[in-house]
Amino acid sequence: MPELPELRGYASFINENCAGVVFARVSLSSAARHPPIELPWHRFLISAESRGKELMLRFRESSSSSTASDDRLVQYSFLMGMSGRWDFVPSSLLVDEETKLANKLKHAHVLFESADQLYTLCFVDTRRFGRWTPSPEGWSAERGPDPTTEYDAFEANVLSGLESCSRSFQRPVCELLLDQRYFNGVGNYLRAEILYRAGVTDPFRSAHQVLLECPQILPLCRDVCNEVIERNLLNDHEAFTDWLQCYGKALKRKDSSGRTVWYSNQSSKSVVVKTEQSTNPERKKSTPKKRKGASSSSTSSASVMPRDYGTRRIAHIKRETEPEVIAKKRVRRTRSLYNAVG
Numbered sequence: 001m002p003e004l005p006e007l008r009g010y011a012s013f014i015n016e017n018c019a020g021v022v023f024a025r026v027s028l029s030s031a032a033r034h035p036p037i038e039l040p041w042h043r044f045l046i047s048a049e050s051r052g053k054e055l056m057l058r059f060r061e062s063s064s065s066s067t068a069s070d071d072r073l074v075q076y077s078f079l080m081g082m083s084g085r086w087d088f089v090p091s092s093l094l095v096d097e098e099t100k101l102a103n104k105l106k107h108a109h110v111l112f113e114s115a116d117q118l119y120t121l122c123f124v125d126t127r128r129f130g131r132w133t134p135s136p137e138g139w140s141a142e143r144g145p146d147p148t149t150e151y152d153a154f155e156a157n158v159l160s161g162l163e164s165c166s167r168s169f170q171r172p173v174c175e176l177l178l179d180q181r182y183f184n185g186v187g188n189y190l191r192a193e194i195l196y197r198a199g200v201t202d203p204f205r206s207a208h209q210v211l212l213e214c215p216q217i218l219p220l221c222r223d224v225c226n227e228v229i230e231r232n233l234l235n236d237h238e239a240f241t242d243w244l245q246c247y248g249k250a251l252k253r254k255d256s257s258g259r260t261v262w263y264s265n266q267s268s269k270s271v272v273v274k275t276e277q278s279t280n281p282e283r284k285k286s287t288p289k290k291r292k293g294a295s296s297s298s299t300s301s302a303s304v305m306p307r308d309y310g311t312r313r314i315a316h317i318k319r320e321t322e323p324e325v326i327a328k329k330r331v332r333r334t335r336s337l338y339n340a341v342g
Helices: 004-020 097-102 150-165 188-197 209-212 217-230 236-244 271-278 280-291 294-304 308-320 323-340
Strands: 025-026 042-052 054-061 075-080 084-090 106-113 119-125 131-134 251-254 260-263
Touching: 004 054, 004 084, 004 119, 004 217, 025 042, 025 188, 150 209, 150 217, 150 280, 188 260, 209 217, 217 236
Parallel strands: none
Antiparallel strands: 025 106, 042 054, 054 075, 075 131, 084 119, 106 119, 251 260
């Protein structure tokens, strides 16, 4: 299934190939499962942008200026499903079924043909789980911020769910990382690499516990994705396979939805030290005392998480979710209720 780096690559691919190209026709294959794409113009331009696992195709009338307002845009949101991809090919490769098959375009289900009939932008989806919907309001409200382009909002969204003790955070951390409301763009291989590099040896533990112990998971969601993108690994299968440290190379087990979780019960050397420190009772007791001083707090934050905000928020969540604190809050609420009634 295409994940955040793949979607970013598709958006760049569409923008590079469609820049300056005027399109005049959009059609769907007979096997397409979703409604036709309706545009109010006979000639139009196409651009794309990605956010996590969502790809937004934007259409503009070809005669309109580049400074036209957003209300002149038509937007469609594309989800790639299990096998969706984009191709920009000569239209001659789509003349008949035999030619399509020979060029791996048999499953091209959405086709945008250029006005000169020379090229066609195709959404190809072999398994047909991909879908497209009109999105006049923009990005889907059901998906969280992109961890690479909206990191602060992404971090705040996850920490808010963690602090509220949402039921989602009681699930295994391996399952939470696929919840697009919080980890938009993370899929199976990113999940494996992020948890491994964070030193998580049991991905089936409660997400609430794991995120409190391993706050480095959050910046790793950004950094691992950026590493794939910046090193252009998706265009080099051998380099990508060599880059993988856990996915397809370690232990595996099914999660509750039947998806394979790749993990290692031995973390990397750089993380083992942190794991041993967190499991040492003596060090646990001494850590809060060190954080009372401003200088020691900044040192601790830098060693655990690159953003001081996230570390302070996690320390706050730890305090607020202790049983004694929760009990005191309940007592205060009960007293307030009786006082209001009395």
